[in-house]
Amino acid sequence: MTKNWWKHLILIVGTIVVLAPFYMMVSYSFKSPGEIDRGEGGFFGRQEMMVDPRCVALRQPNRADIEAARTRFTGQADTEIQAALLAEAEADCSMRPVVFNYSKAFTEAPLILYLLNGVIVTVSIFLIQTLVALPAAYALAKLKFWGREAVFGLVLFCLLIPVHAIALPLYIVLAKFGLTNTYAALIVPWTISVFGIFLMRQFFMTVPDDLIDAARMDGMTEFAIVWRVMLPTAVPALLAFAIFSIVAHWNDYFWPRIVVTGNRELFTPPLGLREFKGDGDGSFFGPMMATATIIVTPLIVAFLLAQRRFIEGITLSGMK
Amino acid sequence: MSGLQIDAVEKDFGETSVLKGVTLNINDGEFVSLVGPSGCGKSTLLRIIAGLETATRGTVSIDGTDVTHVRAADRNLSMVFQSYALYPHLTVAENIAVPLRMRQMSTTQRLPVVGGLIPGTGPLKRDISQAVRHAAEMLEIGALLDRKPGQLSGGQRQRVALGRALVRNPAAFLLDEPLSNLDAKLRVQTRAEIAQLHRKLKATFIYVTHDQVEAMTMSDRIAVMMGGEILQCAAPEVIYEDPNDIRVAEFIGSPKINILPLEHTNDGVVLLGRVLDWPMPAGMPHLMQLGLRPEALRLVEGPSKLRGRVVHFENLGSEIFAQVVLYDGDIRLTLRATPADRQRLSLGKEVSLEFELRSGLIFDTAGKRLRMAEVKTRAAKEVA
Ligand SMILES: Nc1ncnc2c1ncn2[C@@H]1O[C@H](COP(=O)(O)OP(=O)(O)O)[C@@H](O)[C@H]1O
Numbered sequence: 001m002t003k004n005w006w007k008h009l010i011l012i013v014g015t016i017v018v019l020a021p022f023y024m025m026v027s028y029s030f031k032s033p034g035e036i037d038r039g040e041g042g043f044f045g046r047q048e049m050m051v052d053p054r055c056v057a058l059r060q061p062n063r064a065d066i067e068a069a070r071t072r073f074t075g076q077a078d079t080e081i082q083a084a085l086l087a088e089a090e091a092d093c094s095m096r097p098v099v100f101n102y103s104k105a106f107t108e109a110p111l112i113l114y115l116l117n118g119v120i121v122t123v124s125i126f127l128i129q130t131l132v133a134l135p136a137a138y139a140l141a142k143l144k145f146w147g148r149e150a151v152f153g154l155v156l157f158c159l160l161i162p163v164h165a166i167a168l169p170l171y172i173v174l175a176k177f178g179l180t181n182t183y184a185a186l187i188v189p190w191t192i193s194v195f196g197i198f199l200m201r202q203f204f205m206t207v208p209d210d211l212i213d214a215a216r217m218d219g220m221t222e223f224a225i226v227w228r229v230m231l232p233t234a235v236p237a238l239l240a241f242a243i244f245s246i247v248a249h250w251n252d253y254f255w256p257r258i259v260v261t262g263n264r265e266l267f268t269p270p271l272g273l274r275e276f277k278g279d280g281d282g283s284f285f286g287p288m289m290a291t292a293t294i295i296v297t298p299l300i301v302a303f304l305l306a307q308r309r310f311i312e313g314i315t316l317s318g319m320k
Numbered sequence: 321m322s323g324l325q326i327d328a329v330e331k332d333f334g335e336t337s338v339l340k341g342v343t344l345n346i347n348d349g350e351f352v353s354l355v356g357p358s359g360c361g362k363s364t365l366l367r368i369i370a371g372l373e374t375a376t377r378g379t380v381s382i383d384g385t386d387v388t389h390v391r392a393a394d395r396n397l398s399m400v401f402q403s404y405a406l407y408p409h410l411t412v413a414e415n416i417a418v419p420l421r422m423r424q425m426s427t428t429q430r431l432p433v434v435g436g437l438i439p440g441t442g443p444l445k446r447d448i449s450q451a452v453r454h455a456a457e458m459l460e461i462g463a464l465l466d467r468k469p470g471q472l473s474g475g476q477r478q479r480v481a482l483g484r485a486l487v488r489n490p491a492a493f494l495l496d497e498p499l500s501n502l503d504a505k506l507r508v509q510t511r512a513e514i515a516q517l518h519r520k521l522k523a524t525f526i527y528v529t530h531d532q533v534e535a536m537t538m539s540d541r542i543a544v545m546m547g548g549e550i551l552q553c554a555a556p557e558v559i560y561e562d563p564n565d566i567r568v569a570e571f572i573g574s575p576k577i578n579i580l581p582l583e584h585t586n587d588g589v590v591l592l593g594r595v596l597d598w599p600m601p602a603g604m605p606h607l608m609q610l611g612l613r614p615e616a617l618r619l620v621e622g623p624s625k626l627r628g629r630v631v632h633f634e635n636l637g638s639e640i641f642a643q644v645v646l647y648d649g650d651i652r653l654t655l656r657a658t659p660a661d662r663q664r665l666s667l668g669k670e671v672s673l674e675f676e677l678r679s680g681l682i683f684d685t686a687g688k689r690l691r692m693a694e695v696k697t698r699a700a701k702e703v704a
Pocket residue numbers: 333338356357358359360361362363364365
């Protein structure tokens with residue numbers, strides 16, 4: 001213990017560096033704007049009632065409101081009625097900071113729609129990637145055909161190409177087909193994942209050949225082998241790939257920003273975050289951080305669930 | 321059930337030739353063992369028969385039909401693998417059912433929910449689970465049907481693999497060293513069970529093993545393979561008593577056959593400097609090899625053909641194997657003695673060994689059997 005204290009220190013510092021932004025995000029999502037500005041209130045903030053200035057501004061009573069309210073406040077002067085109405089508006093518009101932040105997250109922008117878009121896009125991408133990667137990886141790992149090594153070399157080569165390098169040509173092709181501002185534009189460019197092919201191929205290399213031969217003897221076609229034998233034995237590897245793929249595309253800001261221009265119906269969650277970017281009326285950090293928290297929560301939950309299956313899945317036996 | 325014909329099959333892996341022209345005819349219902357040392361091409365031959373590997377040259381026929389270019393799945397053969405190769409994600413019952421489900425049910429019928437709606441699926445499923453239960457009972461694994469392979473012992477997995485092979489009615493069963501991952505006791509037991517299974521099913525079995533005891537005890541015929549060739553294919557007793565080749569003689573039989581150099585000179589046949597009373601026909605080569613099984617050697621008192629000192633001996637209770645180093649030529653012989661001879665065998669003791677001329681097997685220097693050179697009592701009797 002004493003001998004290893006420095007290792008622990010390094011790990012602790014590393015953990016803090018990684019977790020600090022998360023801590024800030026979650027903490028800000030609880031606090032009132034004042035607390036955020038002044039940097040006070042600890043993790044949860046004091047949760048004192050606060051008044052939403054924008055809400056009040058929207059309910060600034062005008063002449064018609066005063067006329068309409070005259071029956072309720074009989075015998076009072078206009079200025080008195082106006083003051084009473086303002087007080088009512090302020091009472092209606094005051095809430096705890098946490099409620100304010102999270103309700104703003106959902107009302108300021110159609111966050112539910114964005115989350116739904118995110119789910120549609122990431123799940124479609126992952127499913128199609130699996131549909132392509134599993135047969136490809138099976139062929140590269142277990143079938144003998146002319147040029148197999150060359151194809152695998154190409155796969156490795158494609159791993160080296162950065163996404164941003166081919167973004168422009170991809171965009172042009174999509175634009176030529178008139179596919180910008182569609183789900184297809186968000187999904188199609190990512191359906192072939194060389195990383196997925198590579199990862200699954202490496203896993204399939206460890207599956208005993210006898211298992212595949214047994215399946216052939218049992219009357220399975222090669223496609224049946226992929227889906228009935230390789231897929232079930234590859235669940236842990238596929239989960240690992242799912243984590244990479246889903247996290248990458250759920251959080252992707254770059255590509256949706258390029259192919260979705262203007263059409264808010266197609267916004268994915270990270271694009272939704274933009275709606276909170278500092279407009280004229282001051283910082284909107286609380287709701288923004290609430291939105292960010294809402295966006296990452298499904299990922300964290302999914303990861304924790306997958307992690308359990310992951311460990312269960314790794315204890316594969318019976319193949320030997 | 322049907323016979324199998326393998327005709328001049330050759331297999332090259334790149335530059336290396338693994339099978340060098342194998343021809344083998346297997347009759348309907350026969351139990352044939354392919355036996356030979358590791359790496360001699362047994363598995364490759366079996367995989368070519370199965371259709372998992374394609375022959376470079378030659379043909380494979382099942383029941384007279386050429387299947388050389390037929391897919392493994394369409395050859396109607398069952399195979400048991402050394403590693404058992406059970407599907408790790410399926411239960412025992414599902415594992416055994418796979419060959420039937422894949423062959424008897426259509427793709428749509430196999431779908432989880434939709435399949436049940438297609439007419440005929442229900443009865444078919446009942447038939448399959450009936451067949452699975454029947455196979456499981458035959459192998460006494462009925463109680464394990466709901467387990468996953470990971471929860472089974474090696475012997476149980478082996479039975480499941482057998483069950484998966486025999487749940488349907490294939491043209492032949494192919495087994496690739498199915499017992500080599502079992503412990504010794506279980507191996508002996510399962511050996512007997514497989515032999516019984518063969519008698520009961522009256523099916524064609526091709527059984528690959530490197531263990532000569534398995535081959536000797538189970539087979540109708542043994543094909544001894546070495547270096548990508550079948551050296552001899554015959555009944556176990558013929559292989560043991562009447563081998564065609566010195567490599568067959570050396571491979572089959574435990575302990576190994578003793579080989580002594582034999583010279584054919586003008587004085588007669590000379591064994592380690594002693595002239596033997598051996599009626600050698602003319603035209604035999606100058607140098608030959610004499611093979612003597614350990615049980616062909618006898619302990620005698622007084623002078624004899626072979627004399628030496630006991631350097632090692634193993635008492636197995638029912639029999640004793642002694643190793644004797646001869647004074648002439650520094651050759652080590654193995655002798656099988658009965659417990660009655662135990663007193664006469666102890667480490668360092670000098671012994672005299674004798675053998676019958678007609679129990680000796682003669683080979684030329686290349687290892688080919690020279691039947692002409694042997695002393696034939698049977699032939700002598702026939703003449704008399
Ligand atoms: N797929 C392959 N590629 C190259 N060489 C192989 C392949 N399969 C088997 N061999 C070679 O063929 C020889 C015979 O192998 P095998 O049939 O498995 O032997 P056995 O089953 O008798 O032990 C071995 O030397 C092995 O290295």
